[in-house]
Amino acid sequence: MIKQAKKISSIFFYLFFACLPFQISALLFSEGIYSSGFFNPYLSHFVYLADIFLLLGLLFLAPWFFKECKIGFKKIGYAFLVFFLASCLSLFLTSNLFSSLFYIFRFLEFFVVYLVIVNGFVDIKNLAKLFIYVMFFEALIGIGQYVLQESLGLRFFGEPVISSAEVGVAKVGLFDKSILRIYGTFPHPNIFAAYLLTAIFFAFNFVKRSLFFKAIILLLLLALFLTFSRSGLFAFIFSLMFYMWFYHGKFSFKSIFYFLGLISLLLFILGFGRVFLERFALNDVAMMQRYFYLDIAFEMIKSHPFGLGVGDFTATMQDYSEIKILPWVFQPVHNIYLLVFAESGVFAFLSLIYLFVVVFNGLFKKLKSLKGDFSKNMTLSILAILMSFSFIGFFDHYLISLYQGQMLFATVLGFAGFYLKRA
DSSP, rough: OHHHHHHHHHHHHHHHHHHHTSSEEEEEEESOOTTTTTBBGGEEEEEEEEHHHHHHHHHHHHHHHHHOOOOOOOHHHHHHHHHHHHHOOOHHHSOOOOHHHHHHHHHHHHHHHHHHTTTSSSOOHHHHHHHHHHHHHHHHHHHHHHTBBBBOOOOTTTTOOOOOTTTTTTTETTTEEEEEETTTTTTSSSHHHHHHHHHHHHHHOOOTOOOOHHHHHHHHHHHHTTTHHHHHHHHHHHHHHHHHHHHHTOOOOOHHHHHHHHHHHHHHTOOHHHHHHHOSSSSSSHHHHHHHHHHHHHHHHHTTTSEEOOOEHHHHHGGSSSOOOGGGGGGSSOHHHHHHHHHHHHHHHHHHHHHHHHHHHHHHHHHOOOOOOHHHHHHHHHHHHHHHHHHTTTOOOHHHSSHHHHHHHHHHHHHHHHHHHHO
């Protein structure tokens, strides 16, 4: 009976992770709807199909979850506890209590997902493969979107309605035309990029003597570049150099040169060279908006060092701007560290920094002691992914502000905690 219940719960947990990329959801409430038709996704809260699978898994596991559940690597638990308490204290300052409470609930869910992985309620190798297969499917959807320059009509998978002619959709300029950045079934190409780079680093662990996984990696790479995500691409290249350096025991300039040379040649042959040069320019509209958000964040931190309320950045940002902010410009600061500082205060900010420091330090030490190719290589992959996330955190907000980003962060931290708890 016990074994059967645990098996059923693990199936629901796998379904939870498989459904994370798909925006199959129902809107519970929204506090930011405008007459123009735009609504504020950061003050809007959904229940996802993935949430239901997670809840079902916990219900089947409930009699044993708290009895068998361990926090794993204690320093991660301490960091989360401080972060959570600081976020709860910010509830006394929030102007949108119900919305802030929902963010608190999501942070609790974040920790539950971490515990599910750390305690081995799902098999770590099977979970990595599942993630790769799901993202392979997502890559096919994304490439199809690029070819058609519009969504594929997969609304039942949560695919957004997008096209190169649609206003408010992420695009790049190519050959005097607006070219669609691919979304998959995600709310934005940047989140898609983070999932893709995570899948690529996971796939590195299965690539030996497997032509199938090599083909998957190539497809994932193509999709990653078609997101045209600056932060995602920079983070991937930076972390890939670290991965190759550690994997080979020395910095392999030759491997990096061949890889980047091949990618650059492919981009210029396909006519993407100018697009990427323009995307990485520091004077485009998107970069100007990021500077605008930074100014607002610094003003918030100066006036409310203990936070203004978790999830409240977009609700109060007009108070810190002298110009009228248009509805579609309402976004959190594109920096998770400043976002946490502004919303939850200095203690939450310090706990987030502490979290990255202890995880990086622990994984570096673990790499030296682990035996066995898979465990060591997977630990290296996790370290590279978290390095990517720490880099992306300086240029985007979704790891903290949006459901798919939060759960991806929790999943990778769960992988890290699983290996850090091992002797």
